[in-house]
Amino acid sequence: METNKAITVLAALAQEHRLAAFRMLAATGETGMAAGEVARQIGVPHNTMSTHLATLSNAGLITPTREGRSIIYKIVPEAMRDLMGFLTDDCCQGRPELCGISSNNAKGCC
Structure with a gap:
């Protein structure tokens, strides 16, 4: 996004x-x-x-x-997935699990 x-x-x-x-x-x-x-x-x-x-x-x-x-x-589920991905892509220097966000949750929403 x-x-x-x-x-x-x-x-x-x-x-x-x-x-x-x-x-x-x-x-x-x-x-x-x-x-x-x-x-x-x-x-x-x-x-x-x-x-x-x-x-x-x-x-x-x-x-x-x-x-x-x-x-x-x-x-539009894809829109929410795209937004969540945009917001979490760079979380914790590329390691979103350190911030308590699994990459599956960010990309697999909806």
Whole structure:
């Protein structure tokens, strides 16, 4: 992952409702969740959540799919793996196990 891409991804996650939405969608796995349900569970207006979901989508963290009248959002596992790898590649002089991070966890996320 390039530094500028990492900055974009981290910036997308650096907001309370977007981080909550991403974590919620990560928990749903391949099933995903309708945008309206994400908004309801987080407790924000639908139009506000649409803006947050667009930010996450533009950062490449989630992807929308239309199912009937609903838009279902799912995480993009590769994006999280790439970010985790970027953040841990140089941990402890190339020995992430010294920092308590196994390279399997960093690269095998999601």
